[in-house]
Every structure is written in C-alpha cells, then in structure tokens.
Amino acid sequence: MTNDLSAKWELSRRSVLGGLGAIGASLMASGAFAQPAGPWATPPKTKVDRLNFVVWTYGDIYTQIAKRFEADWGVPVDSTISSFNDHPTKLTTMFAAGEKIDVSQSSPFSFPNFVSQGLVEPLDDMPGAADYAKDFTTFTKQVATVNGKLMGLPYFAAVWVWNYNAEMLEKLKIDKPFTSYDEFTEHCVKAKKDGAARYPVLWVAGVGLEQLPGTWYQMTWNKGGTFFDKQGNHMLGAGSIARETLKWWANTFEKGLDISDPESLKVQFTTSAKAFGAGKNLYRGPNHHYGLNVCNDPAQSPMAGKIKVMDSPGDGKTIADAHVYFITTANRNKEWAWKLLQYLGGKTKDGNYTQATSLAKDAMLGSGYTSVMNSDAVKTGWAPWGDVPTLLKIWDKSTYIGEVCSSVYQPWHFPWTDQMNIEVQKCLTGQITADACCDNLIKGIADAKRKV
Amino acid sequence: MNVPTLLLLGAVLAYPVIYAGYLSFHRVGLAQLRRGEFAFSGWDNYSRVLEDPLFWTALKNTLIFTAVTVTSEIVLAVAIALLINQTSVWTSRVTRFLILLPYAVPPIANGLIWAFMYSFQFGFLNRLLFATGLVHDPVNWSGNPDTALYAVAVPYVWRTLPFAIILVHAALQGIPRELYEQAAIDGANAWHRFRRITMPMLRQIIAIILILRTAFAFAVFEEILAITQGGPGDATWVAAWYSYKITFAPPNNFGMGSASAYILALMIGAIALVYMRFIYRRVTL
Numbered sequence: 001m002t003n004d005l006s007a008k009w010e011l012s013r014r015s016v017l018g019g020l021g022a023i024g025a026s027l028m029a030s031g032a033f034a035q036p037a038g039p040w041a042t043p044p045k046t047k048v049d050r051l052n053f054v055v056w057t058y059g060d061i062y063t064q065i066a067k068r069f070e071a072d073w074g075v076p077v078d079s080t081i082s083s084f085n086d087h088p089t090k091l092t093t094m095f096a097a098g099e100k101i102d103v104s105q106s107s108p109f110s111f112p113n114f115v116s117q118g119l120v121e122p123l124d125d126m127p128g129a130a131d132y133a134k135d136f137t138t139f140t141k142q143v144a145t146v147n148g149k150l151m152g153l154p155y156f157a158a159v160w161v162w163n164y165n166a167e168m169l170e171k172l173k174i175d176k177p178f179t180s181y182d183e184f185t186e187h188c189v190k191a192k193k194d195g196a197a198r199y200p201v202l203w204v205a206g207v208g209l210e211q212l213p214g215t216w217y218q219m220t221w222n223k224g225g226t227f228f229d230k231q232g233n234h235m236l237g238a239g240s241i242a243r244e245t246l247k248w249w250a251n252t253f254e255k256g257l258d259i260s261d262p263e264s265l266k267v268q269f270t271t272s273a274k275a276f277g278a279g280k281n282l283y284r285g286p287n288h289h290y291g292l293n294v295c296n297d298p299a300q301s302p303m304a305g306k307i308k309v310m311d312s313p314g315d316g317k318t319i320a321d322a323h324v325y326f327i328t329t330a331n332r333n334k335e336w337a338w339k340l341l342q343y344l345g346g347k348t349k350d351g352n353y354t355q356a357t358s359l360a361k362d363a364m365l366g367s368g369y370t371s372v373m374n375s376d377a378v379k380t381g382w383a384p385w386g387d388v389p390t391l392l393k394i395w396d397k398s399t400y401i402g403e404v405c406s407s408v409y410q411p412w413h414f415p416w417t418d419q420m421n422i423e424v425q426k427c428l429t430g431q432i433t434a435d436a437c438c439d440n441l442i443k444g445i446a447d448a449k450r451k452v
Numbered sequence: 453m454n455v456p457t458l459l460l461l462g463a464v465l466a467y468p469v470i471y472a473g474y475l476s477f478h479r480v481g482l483a484q485l486r487r488g489e490f491a492f493s494g495w496d497n498y499s500r501v502l503e504d505p506l507f508w509t510a511l512k513n514t515l516i517f518t519a520v521t522v523t524s525e526i527v528l529a530v531a532i533a534l535l536i537n538q539t540s541v542w543t544s545r546v547t548r549f550l551i552l553l554p555y556a557v558p559p560i561a562n563g564l565i566w567a568f569m570y571s572f573q574f575g576f577l578n579r580l581l582f583a584t585g586l587v588h589d590p591v592n593w594s595g596n597p598d599t600a601l602y603a604v605a606v607p608y609v610w611r612t613l614p615f616a617i618i619l620v621h622a623a624l625q626g627i628p629r630e631l632y633e634q635a636a637i638d639g640a641n642a643w644h645r646f647r648r649i650t651m652p653m654l655r656q657i658i659a660i661i662l663i664l665r666t667a668f669a670f671a672v673f674e675e676i677l678a679i680t681q682g683g684p685g686d687a688t689w690v691a692a693w694y695s696y697k698i699t700f701a702p703p704n705n706f707g708m709g710s711a712s713a714y715i716l717a718l719m720i721g722a723i724a725l726v727y728m729r730f731i732y733r734r735v736t737l
Contacts, residue, residue: 088700088701088702089700089701092482092700092702092704093700095482095486096482096485096486096704096706098486109702110702113702113703113704114702116703117481117482117483117702117703117704118482118483118486119482119483206683207681207682207683261572261573262572262592262595262596263571263572263573263592263595265595265683265684266572266594266595266683275573275574278573278574280573330486411702411703412703414701414702414703415698415701415703418506418697418701419506421682421683422506422682422683422685422686422689423685425683425684425685426597426684426685426686429596429597429684429685431597431685447504447505450500450503451500451504451698451703451705451708452703452705
C-alpha cells in the first residue's frame with residue numbers, strides 16, 4: 001500500500017470513524033465475534049506509564065485507537081505517524097537512535113529485513129497468539145511467520161485484480177472483458193482505432209516495491225511463471241515466462257502497439273484508480289483490489305458504478321500480499337506492547353477484530369483473518385464498490401507474492417527491486433530490450449547481494 | 453570569543469561529519485548502529501560504491517543537472533536583477549517583492565506543485581500548451597527519459613533563482629552611478645555599458661553564486677523525491693538520491709551510504725577548490 005492510499009482514506013475517514021464506533025458497538029451487542037473472556041480482556045500484571053507506536057498515516061484511525069486504548073486500559077499512547085514511503089526511514093532511524101518503540105508496522109517486503117536486522121520481537125509466547133495464528137489466511141501466515149516464528153499480526157491483505165470500464169466496453173460492442181492476452185490486445189487496438197481511448201490500458205507501473213514489480217509478478221504468475229525456483233535460482237533466462245511476459249508487456253508501450261497510457265510509469269495504486277476513474281482508459285490492472293473503492297466512489301470518480309472487477313486471463317491465477325503490525329525489540333514492556341499490538345492487528349478488549357472489520361467495511365481492505373474475510377463485514381461492506389462473489393473467487397485463487405518472487409525473503413531484495421524498477425522502466429520506454437533488461441537483472445542479483 | 457564558537461561548530465558541524473566518516477569505514481546496519489558496535493571494513497564501502505554502475509549513472513546525472521541549473525540560474529539572475537534594478541519603472545518594486553515568493557515555498561511542496569503541473573493527461577502545463585495550440589498530443593515531461601532530468605531542473609531553478617537574483621541585485625546597487633554617467637557621456641551604448649561596467653563589477657558575486665549554487669545543486673534531493681523518485685528508469689537518479697536509498701531503504705547499509713555521501717562531499721569540495729583557485733581569486737585580485 002502506498003501513501004496515496006492514505007489520500008484516498010482522507011475522503012472517507014468520516015465514515016470509518018463512525019464505523020469504528022458503530023461496528024464495535026453493534027458487534028458487541030450482537031456478540032457476533034465477541035469473546036470477552038479471552039486473553040485480550042486480561043490486564044497485564046506489570047505497569048507502564050505510556051506506550052507508543054510508529055506507523056504510516058491512514059486518516060486518523062491511530063488517534064482513535066490510541067484514545068480507545070487509553071479509555072480501556074488507562075495507558076496513554078503516543079503516536080509517530082509518517083507517510084508510507086517515509087515510514088521505514090522514520091522507524092529505522094528511531095530504532096538506530098535508541099528510542100523506545102513499542103509497536104510498528106511493515107509491508108511484506110520490508111518485514112523479513114526488519115526481522116533479520118533484529119527489529120522484531122517474536123510473539124509465540126504471548127497469550128492468545130496461537131489462536132490468532134490459527135485464524136490467519138494462508139498468505140498472512142506466509143508474511144507474519146518468519147523462520148517458523150510468529151512475528152506479527154495482520155494489518156490488511158490485498159489481491160491483484162483487473163478492472164474494466166463497462167461503459168466503454170459496451171460502446172465498443174464488446175460483450176465481455178478479455179479472457180486471454182490476445183483478446184486483451186484485440187480489445188485495446190479496437191478501442192484505439194475506434195477513438196474510444198487514445199491509451200486503452202493504464203498499468204500500475206510507477207516506481208515501488210509492489211507497483212511496477214507487482215504488475216510484472218502478477219502477469220508472470222498468471223502465465224505460469226515465477227522469478228526464482230524453489231532452490232532460489234533465477235527464472236529470468238532466455239525463453240523464461242518472466243522474460244517473455246516482459247517482451248509482451250513492453251510491446252504495449254509507445255515503441256510497440258502504443259496502447260499503454262504513458263502515465264502508467266508514474267502512478268501508484270490509488271493515483272491510478274483516480275486516473276482510471278476519469279474514464280479515459282478501457283482496462284486497468286493488474287493491481288490491488290481496493291482501487292475499486294476509489295473508481296466507484298461518486299465523490300472521487302465520474303465513472304462511479306461503471307468500473308467493474310474481472311478475473312485474470314486463463315485459469316485466473318493471481319497474487320496477493322498482507323501487511324503486518326509487530327512489536328519492536330525496542331519496546332518498553334512486552335506484555336503491554338502485546339496489548340497495544342492487538343488493538344491494531346488483533347482484538348480489542350471486547351473480543352472483536354475492531355480495526356480489521358472497520359477497514360474491510362469502510363475502505364474495502366481485505367483482512368488477514370479468515371473469520372473476518374468470511375464475515376458480513378466483507379460480504380456487505382465491499383458490495384457498494386465491486387462484485388463481491390467475483391472478488392472472493394479471485395481471492396481464493398491468489399498466491400502470496402513470495403511464492404512468485406522468493407527474493408522478498410532476502411535482504412538483497414530491496415536493492416534488487418531498485419534495479420528492477422530502473423531496468424523495467426527503461427525497457428517499457430524503449431531504451432533497452434526485454435532481453436537486455438532481464439540480463440541486467442540477472443547480473444544485478446550479485447550486485448544487490450554486495451550492497452547488503 | 454573564538455573558543456565557544458569553535459566548540460559550537462565542532463558539536464553541530466564537525467561531529468556528524470566526522471562520525472559519518474567513521475561509519476564509512478565500518479560495516480553498519482541497523483542493529484549495529486543501535487548497539488554501537490561496528491566491525492571495521494577498511495575501504496570496502498568505498499570500493500563497493502565505486503564499483504556500482506548505478507553510482508556512476510547518478511553522478512553523471514548530477515553533473516548534467518548541476519551544469520544546467522547553475523548556468524540557467526546565473527543567466528536568469530543577471531537578466532532579472534537588471535530588470536528589477538530599473539528604479540524608474542514602478543512595477544519593478546512589485547516584481548522585487550514577487551520574485552521572492554518561490555524562495556518561500558518549501559522544496560518538497562515545490563516538487564509536488566510541479567508534479568501536478570507536469571501530469572501527462574491532466575497537468576496544467578499540457579493544458580496550457582493545448583489551449584495555445586502549441587501541442588496536439590500531451591507531452592510526457594517527467595515520464596520521458598529524455599526530458600525527465602530537465603523537467604526536474606525547471607522547478608529547482610524556479611525555487612532557487614530568487615537567492616541568486618537578490619545577490620546580483622544587491623551587487624548592482626553597489627555599482628557607482630557615475631561610472632554609467634561617464635560612459636554615457638563618452639558615447640557608450642547600453643550593451644557596451646553592460647559589458648564594460650556591469651559585468652566586470654558583477655564578477656565577484658557571480659563567482660560566489662557559482663560556488664554556492666554548484667554545491668547545492670550537487671545535493672539536489674527534494675524535487676527528485678517529489679517528482680520522479682529517480683525515474684523513469686535511472687533517468688533522474690542523482691548522487692544524493694543514491695546515498696539516501698542506500699542508507700535509508702532496507703537493508704539500511706549506513707556504512708556504504710556514508711561512503712557515497714563522503715565521495716559526493718569530496719567532489720563538491722574539489723570543485724569548490726577549483727572555483728576558488730581559478731575563478732574567485734582571479735576576479736578578486
């Protein structure tokens with residue numbers, strides 16, 4: 001998730017704030033998830049004066065959580081909030097400077113790094129931790145469990161989906177969105193030829209850990225490929241699916257079919273959703289599912305209600321990821337930090353998954369908990385923005401990104417991703433060929449390892 | 453009086469610089485930095501930086517960026533300072549005030565404003581060019597590898613130009629009017645007066661601007677962060693962006709980041725020395 005997601009959140013935070021309270025109250029009343037006798041309701045034996053968390057901005061949910069925690073437990077919570085992109089820098093500099101940090105959060109890409117650098121406390125021995133782990137979705141387990149140890153609780157989860165402009169598709173007299181990559185090209189060429197769209201497809205190919213790389217990962221995985229095999233050997237050589245996918249992708253840009261919106265190279269998840277909401281493109285994707293929350297929001301998009309979600313081509317294989325909260329090794333008091341961690345990524349004192357449920361209902365975010373994903377919070381909460389059965393079907397076919405590109409578990413993944421952003425953008429802008437790009441990336445693995 | 457000043461400078465300036473130098477010779481990650489225990493690594497960090505092709509790309513981009521921005525700033529600063537120095541024109545007083553505005557804009561905000569201006573389909577710049585019939589297809593200013601670096605240079609110059617204008621304007625006001633009056637009596641036209649009086653009298657201040665602006669342009673960061681984040685590809689990777697990414701993005705190699713920052717600082721120092729030796733001294737003698 002990027003900081004542009006937080007911008008989107010600003011527009012709907014009022015509903016979230018209301019939602020936090022309302023959901024908590026209604027679920028408490030109904031007893032839907034409430035298990036007040038659990039360890040989340042038991043006060044720690046030790047005492048602390050205050051606690052803190054270091055997080056990236058998301059409306060003012062953290063202010064609300066801090067208030068609620070203080071009201072429930074009588075311990076004030078300080079928050080250090082920065083933008084998504086600045087968060088790792090903020091966290092790591094605070095950690096390096098010897099400051100106290102009880103709880104923080106991480107993208108799945110930074111997390112193995114934070115663990116290997118000794119920033120993260122294991123959670124296995126905490127009361128109720130095993131119950132949380134049992135409720136994790138498959139790919140949340142893959143992110144939150146490192147070397148067999150539970151290291152975090154889920155913040156949110158997302159799957160990569162395609163979106164299409166139903167109104168434009170209808171005008172083009174195309175009865176259904178593409179089901180193969182050949183059909184995709186055919187539709188886009190037609191849309192351009194008929195003057196319906198100058199650039200029929202908007203990709204999410206801005207620089208980032210999940211944006212441009214995520215798009216390549218998803219299409220490669222969908223076509224049956226990966227970036228590394230089980231032994232960690234790269235799968236980028238001549239004839240590999242990743243390389244052929246890149247060739248195909250690059251051909252959609254200016255030097256080839258010229259059907260790709262040049263803005264693709266700059267947009268992140270939410271900015272691309274906002275741009276797609278302007279109605280100038282036929283297809284957008286593949287990327288985080290919750291972009292529909294922007295495209296189909298009448299307050300943000302003139303195309304609200306006309307943007308649909310669709311399955312990926314072929315057998316519909318796609319990728320997913322989950323972001324996590326964790327206790328840092330620089331905590332004041334692990335018992336209390338665990339208590340605070342649960343308010344962010346687990347259950348509140350009343351036994352509800354308060355935050356996960358609110359985020360699902362109000363921001364269309366997926367949850368790392370199976371029970372929340374199976375609840376009405378998702379089934380009814382997502383309905384205003386997208387076709388829930390289709391989304392859940394896609395969810396079931398998703399695989400954690402780490403299975404597609406296993407370097408996410410390696411400390412050198414970051415510098416290698418920097419190079420990937422550079423080389424792939426050079427390829428997409430016609431400065432180098434896909435073959436040269438992949439050859440450079442193969443060589444770059446050794447270079448990235450040297451930077452660690 | 454010098455001792456407290458020296459101590460203060462030592463604490464505020466010298467300590468972090470020396471500490472960064474110390475880190476650059478050690479293997480330093482997050483955990484080591486927190487524990488304060490670093491393994492000595494000799495010149496390893498420096499050699500890893502110098503062996504990294506991305507560092508050289510970033511350096512090349514930095515040199516181009518510096519040459520373009522510093523040259524533009526000096527030419528524009530002299531031209532604009534001459535215009536606002538026309539005391540007989542009342543609008544020059546308004547201009548003098550307005551010219552300061554960009555300097556008051558925080559660099560990161562400046563970058564974001566221009567990022568919106570450059571937007572491919574929805575940006576103000578393309579809209580303006582469309583409206584005036586100058587283009588028929590939108591121009592991908594910051595997304596095209598051939599134009600991206602210059603697209604970043606424009607907002608940078610826009611933000612930093614007032615500083616140069618103020619200095620040149622102050623210098624212009626220090627030139628005795630009698631010189632111009634005598635030259636006019638001798639029949640010198642405006643161009644001759646500019647070439648024979650104004651420019652020689654501005655040489656010192658231009659040399660100072662050259663040194664200061666070169667040092668600052670070498671360390672450009674905020675506009676890169678806000679507009680391109682180094683992209684597309686490596687088209688706008690500059691030296692400070694390289695150091696930032698190496699240091700603050702996982703795996704947080706503080707040692708290598710410090711080494712790259714030191715190399716950059718040494719280069720700026722060397723260029724400043726060249727300027728001092730061959731330009732500043734010559735114009736002050």
